[in-house]
Amino acid sequence: MYREHLMDHYKHPRNHGELESPTVSHTEKNPSCGDTITMDFLIEDGKVKDVRFRGEGCAISMAAASMLAEELPGKKVEQVVLMPRDEMLELIGVPLTTMRVKCGLLALHTAKKALAKNLGEEAKGEW
């Protein structure tokens, strides 16, 4: 599971940190393992202009957040809110065991909640 690509994102996270004046920001937790991710978004013309994440957690959740943060700039807000979980799992690129799927999806869940908040609606779909 801990292939090079994943470990690279864990050790050298992309878009890590915070934005000075984000359009929207959101924090999500996975209570069963204590992982926490906060994502800041700068939104312009209905698109993600910039994103930063920070948090604490296992290598899977942190690497997944880095991969997502790298992927999101340029995407339409509506598109991210509707992004299927399989797309996130594909991005991670290694098969996750049942217990770890939630870790891999925490960042996407956070992003969806944040951007749905921006659209003034509740995030749809299950985690």
Next chain:
Amino acid sequence: MTEWPYKATGIHYLDSAASTQKPKAVLDALQEFYSMHYSNVHRGLHRLAEESTKAYEKARATVAAFLGAHNPKEIVFTSGTTEAMNLLASTYPLTADDTVVVSLLDHHSTFVPWQQAAKRAGATFKVIPLADGRLDYAAAERLIEEGCAVLAITHLSNVTGETIDVSRLADKVHANGGVIFVDGAQAAAHIEIDVQSLGADAYCISAHKLYGPTGIGALYCRQDLLDTLPPYQFGGEMVDQVTVSKTTFANPPARFEAGTPPIIQSVGFSTAIDVLHAHQSDLKRIESLAKDAISRLSALPFITVHSVTEQNPGIISFTMEGVHAHDVAQFLDSKDVAVRAGHHCCQPLHDTFSIPASVRASFGLYNTKEDIDALIAALKECKEAFDV
């Protein structure tokens, strides 16, 4: 010589506190019984029903002797420790004037049923804290003196490996007019149990944590107390007479065993107890293995051990600096070392430690020094792989 078929997997199994692996004798007993002696128990008039009934009641006697009960009628078969504790929490009479006490070391299967029972009755719920990572006996005695109708507590912590001095607490509880119900899920696999000398009014165990099958456990409850408890589930076998207008109920233990009981599991349970008896001398070996593991883990600068370091019969929780417990456990699996990571159903305890999760290595009769060597080597590799 006990055979452990799981060894063919090549896995260094250090997750016995979650569930133990099964000896060949238990697997053979299940196969033999299902093949040659099986039927539903009680009331059947054919010979297979007779054989099954005898085996089921013999298992009850075996469990009674194992726990030091005076009488097999004091043993109720349940699905496990959780159901046994829920049976007590659902049937023991509480009032709004009562106080229920549990400890911070308790597994959710003790903590939550009593928290909820207290809530239902409008009773007060108190939790014995820790001092330096161990049960705070002074606080415990103070809480008990303030009033304690029920003390529900673990005998051996599934996180810290601390053995609780049950008889000391029992004396105090009884002197104050209360009862003490003990979670023996971990202890029964590591410590010789005698409910009389412990002074336990009830004691709950699970077969699968002592080399038997899943799906069965036992509640020991002092007979004069058990006789007063009302039924908990309704159905066949637990009744005396049923009419359109009313039903009267059987005496214990039948009163608490509605429906077809775990027949085959009882056969595996009693066989497992026989295996455990044959290995009594190994319990010391396991404890010294654990001692060795604790000192080798403590010597690693990047490991913090959260368990008690003295008189630990084989349950060791730890964290690795800078690496999440789930990553440690997952990495160890890739090195054929099976450990558990998480809060081990003790969230309030982990909150006290200010950690979201820990890694737990726990020992069973089959473990050897090679398993510890593999654990230590894999932890060193893990630190290297995740070092940032």
